[in-house]
Amino acid sequence: MTLLILGLLLWWGAHLFKRAAPDARANLGDRGKGYVAIALGAALVLMVIGYRSAGHMPVYTPLPGMGHANNTLMLISVFLFGVGGTKGTLYPKMRHPMLWGTVIWSGAHLLVNGDLASLVLFGGIGLWALVEMAVINRTPWQRPAPVRGVKGDAMNLVGTLVLFGLIAAVHIWLGYNPFLGTYG
Structure with a gap:
């Protein structure tokens, strides 16, 4: 620890x-x-x-069926990570898409992992993202102009699905199948 x-x-x-x-x-x-x-x-x-x-030190027991919520939230999280890079319609509307993606990633993992190490890791990263946003928000934001519009969103969606598949494959390789509800 x-x-x-x-x-x-x-x-x-x-x-x-x-x-x-x-x-x-x-x-x-x-x-x-x-x-x-x-x-x-x-x-x-x-x-x-x-x-x-x-090691595994249980703190709470995740509710049954949270794997589905986790997977859905992870799709949203990965999509938000790509907003800045693909510069679609959300790009000029959201100040911190990657940090919000991190908060969602953190919450999604806390839904399916109830051990102390997961609470420290995912909770610690999620809290960092919230603090980072609060610190950044102390400075004015110059709203960017949209660059690619819907084309950027389409690129982000394709990238999200590919990256989500890769992330799932790595989790399966590590022994944590997000589709069967077997989490570590």
Whole structure:
């Protein structure tokens, strides 16, 4: 559990560094991007190792049938992750599509995982996304102009279905079949 918590702290710190210490981040120049990328990579590694080694300590029992809700929410989450990249009709309407996708991803996983490590990991990432939005919202938002419109949404939908299939395949490979309700 220690590695999981260290990974979460590093994740939070690396993401909030720019806003918490803007002068220090600016002094790093372009090198700062590399440092942040390395910190985020290390955070991911620590979280994965920490989560997989944490053991199963039940906190609550997920309700029956939550796998369907999880899968539906995951489709929405993955779609939101692509909004900024495909620049469809939602692009100029949502300020934080990736962070909202992260919050939905977090909630979806908490619906089907009731153990302490899942609560720490998914709850910690979801809480980070909410804090990140609150911090970003302290600055004015220049609403972007739509670029691709419905074409962007169609591209995002196709990408969402492909990525969701890949994510499901990785989960099945790891022994957690999201379609049969077998979760770790």
